[in-house]
Amino acid sequence: MAKRRDDAEQPETPFRLHGDLLTTTLLAFLRKWNAYGYQLAQQLAEAGLPAFDSGTVYRTLRQLERAGLVSSFWDTSESGPARRMYSLTRAGDIFLSGWIDVLGRYQDVLRKTMDGFDPDTKKTGGAAAPKRTARK
Amino acid sequence: MAKRRDDAEQPETPFRLHGDLLTTTLLAFLRKWNAYGYQLAQQLAEAGLPAFDSGTVYRTLRQLERAGLVSSFWDTSESGPARRMYSLTRAGDIFLSGWIDVLGRYQDVLRKTMDGFDPDTKKTGGAAAPKRTARK
DNA sequence: GCCTCTATGTGTAACTTACACATAGCGGCG
DNA sequence: CGCCGCTATGTGTAAGTTACACATAGAGGC
Numbered sequence: 145m146a147k148r149r150d151d152a153e154q155p156e157t158p159f160r161l162h163g164d165l166l167t168t169t170l171l172a173f174l175r176k177w178n179a180y181g182y183q184l185a186q187q188l189a190e191a192g193l194p195a196f197d198s199g200t201v202y203r204t205l206r207q208l209e210r211a212g213l214v215s216s217f218w219d220t221s222e223s224g225p226a227r228r229m230y231s232l233t234r235a236g237d238i239f240l241s242g243w244i245d246v247l248g249r250y251q252d253v254l255r256k257t258m259d260g261f262d263p264d265t266k267k268t269g270g271a272a273a274p275k276r277t278a279r280k
Numbered sequence: 281m282a283k284r285r286d287d288a289e290q291p292e293t294p295f296r297l298h299g300d301l302l303t304t305t306l307l308a309f310l311r312k313w314n315a316y317g318y319q320l321a322q323q324l325a326e327a328g329l330p331a332f333d334s335g336t337v338y339r340t341l342r343q344l345e346r347a348g349l350v351s352s353f354w355d356t357s358e359s360g361p362a363r364r365m366y367s368l369t370r371a372g373d374i375f376l377s378g379w380i381d382v383l384g385r386y387q388d389v390l391r392k393t394m395d396g397f398d399p400d401t402k403k404t405g406g407a408a409a410p411k412r413t414a415r416k
Numbered sequence: 417g418c419c420t421c422t423a424t425g426t427g428t429a430a431c432t433t434a435c436a437c438a439t440a441g442c443g444g445c446g
Numbered sequence: 447c448g449c450c451g452c453t454a455t456g457t458g459t460a461a462g463t464t465a466c467a468c469a470t471a472g473a474g475g476c
Contacts, residue, residue, distance in 0.1 A: 164300065165386050172393040182454050191389045194382065197434055202456060207432095225441050225454040244390065246330065250301050251387070253327045254380065257308040318423050333465055338425060343463095361423040361472050 166196065166204055168247065171232060171240040174214055180227040181205055205230055213239050302332065302340055304383065307368060307376040310350055316363035317341055341366055349375050 169191075173184055185201045205228075208214045213236030219229040232240070305327075309320055321337045341364075344350045349372035355365040368376070 169386065169389060169393075172390050176393055180454080181456095192385055193389065198454090199435080199456070200433060202454090203433090206456090223442065224452090225439095227454065244394070247387075247390075249328055250305065251383075253305060253329065254308050254383075257305075257312055258380070316423080317425095334423090335425075335466080336464060338423090339464090342425090359473065360421090361470095363423065 164243075166200070167208065168240070168243055169193070170201070170204060170208065171213060171236055174230055174232040175237060175240060178229055178231040180219065180229050182227070208236070212236075302336070303344065304376070304379050305329070306337070306340060306344065307349060307372055310366055310368040311373060311376060314365055314367040316355065316365050318363070344372070348372075
């Protein structure tokens, strides 16, 4: 579900799976553990979320750093290629909280809109959509 | 919170508030009522969600139509400018359900990661991030 | 006629993303 | 030793998306 590039056969699906959700999830992971990109990409894959491009993960982390929401240093203590270890900053923690609130508000709207509703009895007007009067 | 264009004063905030969430919310609204763009934009504003650009709403609706998730016709039954009335297609309904599942999975991950956790006791390793062995 | 509100849409620069590819350290193995 | 594969990070680029500003147009008020 949800492919991006036009195959010139399927009608394009208009969902970009990642973006806000990627950034939010990365910040959430970093709230619990300090980690480096490769590790975070693996955790995302194991979490049952739709697949992420590792290049996008790396770029997103750098962007979060530019924004001051995470900070990083090179970890050369282990053998193998150096790792860029990230940790959440105080600003990142505050930002994450705010964003989880926003997501919760979306969820409320979705729940209220979807709850116990039979789409076959759908109508055009409705409580939230009066004819043309009574709207401010 | 969350401005986009670089003011050359604030560090850029890396969140695009809309996208997936806009499309999901529009489809959810259309599951309940048929509606036109101007009306949907108003409902979004009244729902307490972050502000939407109306141009983006209109373009998103056309994109959803190209993808076959909604359909539309010109409604000239009322006075004033003609309205393009949208309704959810069967494909749109199925797609919406799938997407709400994906959002639920993100929520599970966020909840599990955030629950009852004191960020001050944060560590580097952790159950999901072993040193270098035992990882496949 | 002119203004405002309703209603839809487009032009464009800035930005984001997926895919492919590049680089580099280290360990095994023939 | 040379080669391969895994770990780890990153970039080039085409295609797509967004916010902002602006354009168009009907209807009613004055």
